[in-house]
Amino acid sequence: MDQNYEKQPFYQLLRSTRFPKAAMAAGLSGFLITTLVSLAIPLLTRNLVDGFSVASLSTPLIAGIAAAFLLQAVISGLSSFLLSYSGQKVVAELRGRMWRKLLRLPVSHFDNEPSGGTVSRIVNDTGIVRELISDHVPQFVSGIISIIGAVTLLLIMDWKMTLVMLISVPVTVLIMIPLGKRMAKISRGMQDETAAFSGSIQQTISEIRLMKASNAEADEEKKGLGGIGRLMQFGLREAKIISVIGPLMNLVLMAVIVCIIVYGGIRVSSGSMSTGTLVAFLLYLFQIIMPVTSFAMFFTQLQKAKGATERIAHILGLEPEPGQTGGSADIGGKAVTLDRVSFSYSAEEPVLQEISFTANPGEMIAFAGPSGGGKSTLFSLLERFYEPDSGMILVGDVPISELSLESWRRRIGYVAQDSSMMSGTIRDNLLYGMDSTGRPDDGKLWAAAEMAYAAGFIRDFPDGLDTEIGERGIKLSGGQRQRIAIARAFLRDPLILMMDEATASLDSHSEAMVQEALSRLMEGRTTFAIAHRLSTIVDADKIVFIEEGRVTGIGKHKELLKTHPVYRRYAEQQLV
Template identity: 65%
Template sequence: MEDQSKNTFKPFISLILATKIPKLAFTIGIIGSLITTLVGLSIPLLTREMVDGFSVEAMSITLIVIIVVVFIVRAALDAMSRYLLAYVGQNIVARLRERMLLKVIRLPVSYFDRKTSGESVSRIVNDTGVVKDLISQHFPQFITGIISIIGAVIILIIMDWKMTVLMLTVVPVTIFIMRPLGKKMRKISHGLQDETAQFSGKITQTISEVRLMKASNAEKAEEQKGTEGISNLLAYGLKESRILALIGPLMQLVIMGILVVIIGYGGIRVAEGTMTTGSLVAFILYLFQIIMPLTVFTMFFTQLQKAKGATERMIEILELEEEQGPDGIEMEITNQPVRFENVFFSYNEEESVLQNVSFEVQPGTMVAFAGPSGGGKTTVFGLLERFYEPQEGRILIGNAPINEISLASWRSQIGYVSQDSPMVAGTIRENLTYGIETDIDDERLWGVAKMAYAEQFIQQFPNGLDTEVGERGIKLSGGQRQRIAIARAFLRDPKILMMDEATASLDSQSEKIVQQALTRLMEGRTTFVIAHRLSTIVNADKIIFIEKGEITGVGTHKELVNGHALYREFAEQQLT
């Protein structure tokens, strides 16, 4: 049973040690705590001397001065050591959060397909917060408590071993009470952390899609989901509170019981003359120096169980496989053909999305993907972006499999203009240069804005390039967001351009401007287009028709109209 306990806490300890504890601050803090406790242990002895020799005539000014100095020194040392140990705790948690953040942003897209963003945020903020409370608050008290108990017990054994043995009967009683409560607290803590993560995910999603909620009159539905989550959190919180409510009174009961026994037994000893009054007072003071840390220990072990549960969740994330890191070759992909060779892909085991997909795209040409919704067009883009890896087959650029090229090198040479033009909260400048580490001067930014036909509307804003766009670019129109996205692509000068029907949701005036910008952007680049409207791809060099994950037709618009029944049906519906 003991070995199992050690094993269960091993991952937690390993995770904390991996954060590189600030050794100097930790050492000084521990030494400070040790000195503080040792100084504190002298106070009952000094009090004994004062009580045993107590009278107005015999009162020693020197003794009183010594006691006052001891109190002041102890308080100063205590403050210093507490701060240093809290400093260590805060640093550990900061590094833990940094490690979690760096891990999460390097996880593959497939992880975020399974988990909500709110859940990931909860792991970084809430779970690390539980560990922070343990290390910053409870751990320093635990260390000083251990020192205090050991020192007090040694002195008490020297003073009166019989009363010490009587007092120590509280230890097995406390362990007997606290062990089952600790196990229950761990179970509740697991559930509470999971429920908190789920609730954070739901709330994040609701707030991020607030316009959809308002437009759909979905306030009541979201209210119901939210109150249900709050009720679940309340249930777990009350369970936790019930255990904490039991721990406090039980400990007080044990403390009061042992205190009454010690005072009663000590009073008899004083009456018999086998113990002085000062010794009894000192004994009671030492008793508090043992009892107070014991109450802290119960909180420490309770928090330790919670931190262990949080740590297990964090370790699950930290052990996940990241996207390919900096490993891989640096390769210039200009004037290289792109080939899919017998590619199979599925998001889960139940349903195949792409089946035996093969095609080749020559450099500098435009290839369009058409077909019914759910056929696999967007998945092809996901594989090209390397958000996912094929289960079978391979994708090549020239003669090199793209998974042998470093991700940074590959993605830096690809431009993506999507239908919804994602933007980050910030300024137009920050959105244009998002992901670019080198400084870009204003002349270059205005140049790409002009090429994307975005210069005019940006100049109309009072703050120009420093205009705030709002969350997800909500302060800009759809056409303006698209032109910012195109300008961003111009700035990166991609060798391969991917467009998910970038004009599909625009009005006719915006579409015309954006289409001109896209035409300019496509010049001389290998271009992949997902077509929702065939009118935008009739001039494509090659059209690939995908149905249910399989390519059923390849050719120009004219060739497919003549030789592919479903494409011809699409064309007749949309173009006539």
């Protein structure tokens, strides 16, 4: 963890962005101008009331007043836009930095972090920061200016009346501080609950077929309604505080207005104060009370923004995958060696222990053994989703940890049992992950599809390569998804091929076509294959039998039949 980020207060985090200082300064300056203009309005009102006569009204005076109000409206609108622009720019940069960081975090981070919570950090938490910058900071600044200016002018006009009016300020502050703290606590709780609820909803929708096939509607309904209920409780607690703040502030405001009117009326009747001055006092009262009421929301939003930026800073401070930089993977004609590799997800549960073998160029290395033995974890280490706890994986005599991740993974083609597809078109999935420059043209796409026995069904679609396949490729059959994955591997032209029981879930017709496509793909490439069915690996150059995280046998099919009792039992069960 980068401790500089973890300890960074939210305002320093904002300063670390490319903050549009000119736009922010212009926006705040505009608010300053409009606030100063609004401070002059009560004085103008006083003069109009005290010296009002029909004869005093003239076209230039009316035009001047109208122009002043129009100019104020234009400046206010422009200032609001500039401040909103500043907020959007800051949030866009924060979201961009978070997204770039998330894409480069190790797989282990996502093993422990709910996806909904991560989405909430990028969308909701950054939105809170935007609201603070665009809405609440300008209101706070203009409110401070308005209060200082109004109080100064009132003291000059009549200090006795001002003291009577200022009694409301400490009363308001005493009311707002505890309520504001309570509101901040509730808001933080709502943020966390929103993140948890988003994650739960996202998971349920993404696995909608599993949910329906399992008749789990009632369970998911209960979980969802529970989250909705908890969000409602936070909302009601927030509403209670707001319902207290509003009436209390109205009560204080009305009490002060009554006091000012009564005291001012006495002063006006005695001749020690003019009617215009009393009207000005009332107008200035609103300019003081209204900002004070908004301060509670500002400090609440400030607390929410602090909590949000703590979570943003936490993500930005996470260490990326090791190996983002390094040498290029020139692995052509070189063996891949695992030298006493051990790995565990936690210290209490070792998964792989002292794994050693060598894959020579062009060989097919198959992994067999009981489920849970560590075969898939071994693939994850070869893909560098995780780093070994001890031992090394080498290509030639160079540890793959010294090669850049991009360069290493570009040399690997992966075909899984249930090949993953991205939402979009067939073309998008064939080209997924390839550089935008030098991408293969349609001729090469069709050639790869032919090699993978995928061209036939692609042509049957009305839109061909531009056919939308739905989320996770749901509109395609398992065999079609596998053949698109194989075509994608052909386009990548990898030196190392990894297959995780690529035909296990297919019907016999699809399996035959996919197996033929895989045979084409394997030609001339170093291949690692996980197999639960021994019939798919009997011709492998080397079979590595793994039990409980340890290699218990290495050899060809016939060799293991003679020397490995467990393998022989597997073969007798499956190959008879």
